[in-house]
Amino acid sequence: MLKVTEAPAYFARYREIIPDFEKFLAHLREPLPLYFRLNELKAPDPEVVLAGLARQGVKAEAVPGFPHFYRVEPRDFPLGNTEEYYLGYIYPMTLSSALPVIALEPKPGEYILDMCAAPGSKTTQIAQVAEDKAVIVANDRRLDRLTALVANLKRLGVACALTTLYRGEVFPFGVPFDKVLVDAPCSGEGRYREGYEGELLYQKEGHTNLPAIQKGLLVRAFDLVKVGGIVVYSTCTFNPEENEMVVDYLLRKRQAEIVPCTYPLPHHPGVTEWEGRPLHPDLQKTARFYPHETQAVGFFVAKIKRLF
Amino acid sequence: MGRRKKIHKEAKWPRVVSLEEREEVLSFWEERFGIPKETFQDYLLLSTAKNYWLFIAPPDLRPLQNLKVQTVGLLFTRRVSRWLKPTSTALQRFGHLATKNVLELSPSELDRLRREKRLPFEAEMEEGYVIIKCEGKVWGCGLYAQGKLISFLP
Numbered sequence: 001m002l003k004v005t006e007a008p009a010y011f012a013r014y015r016e017i018i019p020d021f022e023k024f025l026a027h028l029r030e031p032l033p034l035y036f037r038l039n040e041l042k043a044p045d046p047e048v049v050l051a052g053l054a055r056q057g058v059k060a061e062a063v064p065g066f067p068h069f070y071r072v073e074p075r076d077f078p079l080g081n082t083e084e085y086y087l088g089y090i091y092p093m094t095l096s097s098a099l100p101v102i103a104l105e106p107k108p109g110e111y112i113l114d115m116c117a118a119p120g121s122k123t124t125q126i127a128q129v130a131e132d133k134a135v136i137v138a139n140d141r142r143l144d145r146l147t148a149l150v151a152n153l154k155r156l157g158v159a160c161a162l163t164t165l166y167r168g169e170v171f172p173f174g175v176p177f178d179k180v181l182v183d184a185p186c187s188g189e190g191r192y193r194e195g196y197e198g199e200l201l202y203q204k205e206g207h208t209n210l211p212a213i214q215k216g217l218l219v220r221a222f223d224l225v226k227v228g229g230i231v232v233y234s235t236c237t238f239n240p241e242e243n244e245m246v247v248d249y250l251l252r253k254r255q256a257e258i259v260p261c262t263y264p265l266p267h268h269p270g271v272t273e274w275e276g277r278p279l280h281p282d283l284q285k286t287a288r289f290y291p292h293e294t295q296a297v298g299f300f301v302a303k304i305k306r307l308f
Numbered sequence: 309m310g311r312r313k314k315i316h317k318e319a320k321w322p323r324v325v326s327l328e329e330r331e332e333v334l335s336f337w338e339e340r341f342g343i344p345k346e347t348f349q350d351y352l353l354l355s356t357a358k359n360y361w362l363f364i365a366p367p368d369l370r371p372l373q374n375l376k377v378q379t380v381g382l383l384f385t386r387r388v389s390r391w392l393k394p395t396s397t398a399l400q401r402f403g404h405l406a407t408k409n410v411l412e413l414s415p416s417e418l419d420r421l422r423r424e425k426r427l428p429f430e431a432e433m434e435e436g437y438v439i440i441k442c443e444g445k446v447w448g449c450g451l452y453a454q455g456k457l458i459s460f461l462p
């Protein structure tokens with residue numbers, strides 16, 4: 001794992017693309033605020049939930065621009081041990097993790113594939129936004145992670161999802177998906193902070209070729225969605241090789257178009273050049289989110305339309 | 309918390325139940341708890357062995373049936389010998405719509421029920437499955453019979 005003293009050297013390659021780079025580095029030493037999504041499928045009256053949490057000393061404040069999201073004080077409160085969690089009224093998650101589903105705009109009646117779904121923060125968010133009336137196929141290639149996803153679907157009371165265990169790259173054709181979400185496995189650089197327990201996957205498993213996996217997943221997602229349909233590609237990393245270059249690859253292989261999108265958090269256009277290599281100019285319509293500007297995990301989101 | 313059920317690698321697609329069977333299950337919910345059948349009109353009722361699952365009715369089910377699935381929908385009701393029994397999972401989701409056979413417990417009563425699994429209990433209520441509620445929150449399924457309250461809470 002990366003030590004905070006090693007961060008400046010590790011992230012130096014992004015000095016030109018991360019705005020206020022010194023601020024970004026300083027921010028890595030601060031803990032992130034805690035958020036949860038209130039699950040209205042099970043808690044039609046949010047007041048019951050908020051009052052219950054308040055009795056335990058939790059202050060929860062609605063987040064402007066993010067319906068159903070609340071910011072929690074104190075930020076180290078163990079939400080996972082509460083009755084409200086156990087009964088499926090809340091799903092703790094970082095705020096930026098809500099962005100891919102905001103881009104996806106799920107609606108009742110749509111067939112939606114969540115290709116890398118476990119443990120289900122976004123699957124359950126899709127279900128909630130579509131009022132439990134979209135037809136969601138929640139897929140993940142790992143059985144242990146799928147088990148956690150199934151537990152979360154049950155905990156949140158979701159009835160509009162089925163689960164499958166395919167490698168996304170070979171997910172079978174045949175379902176006329178209106179939308180596909182690819183929340184891809186990535187190096188997780190956007191999660192990095194001091195004391196964070198997770199790992200920088202990219203470093204730990206130096207031999208896995210993440211960009212190759214990501215390209216395979218994105219191309220398959222595109223081929224699975226119907227003509228005119230939407231694919232959202234997201235990661236929680238800064239690395240252009242896992243972000244813009246993956247989307248660039250799709251734009252060169254298929255008839256796809258980037259759709260501009262508005263988000264309730266500050267963001268920057270995707271890069272159109274990396275390490276001297278020019279990329280498709282439309283990539284500026286993708287969005288980059290940085291921790292020091294959003295107080296949340298760093299994210300990349302691309303909304304893509306299938307033209308043909 | 310959250311005991312995890314093992315999922316089978318070779319799970320089969322659950323079958324869509326007949327209209328009669330659907331009518332039987334939904335009538336049980338309506339008669340026992342006063343939850344109208346229309347509550348579930350957007351959902352299919354599927355079945356595996358003794359379990360009934362609720363799953364959103366898609367425009368067309370056939371393409372989905374070609375997928376190798378692990379789970380489909382929400383566990384809704386079980387057949388226990390001759391009886392139908394609502395699951396706590398489903399009651400937690402739909403129980404707030406009930407108009408009868410809801411048992412409002414105090415936090416200490418709920419605590420005791422969860423620890424001891426059965427309590428001596430007297431209530432003005434028909435025997436059978438009940439919805440256990442506490443401070444506005446639905447916890448799940450209990451059975452009231454012969455002066456006892458039995459917990460089926462997860």
Ligand SMILES: C[S@@+](CC[C@H](N)C(=O)[O-])C[C@H]1O[C@@H](n2cnc3c(N)ncnc32)[C@H](O)[C@@H]1O
Nearest residue numbers: 116117118119120121122141142167168183185
């Ligand atoms: C970033 S996580 C997904 C988080 C999830 N969307 C959420 O919001 O809770 C990436 C997931 O992709 C899965 N994964 C990795 N390789 C995959 C593949 N080839 N096909 C499908 N899923 C894959 C991993 O098991 C992991 O659960």
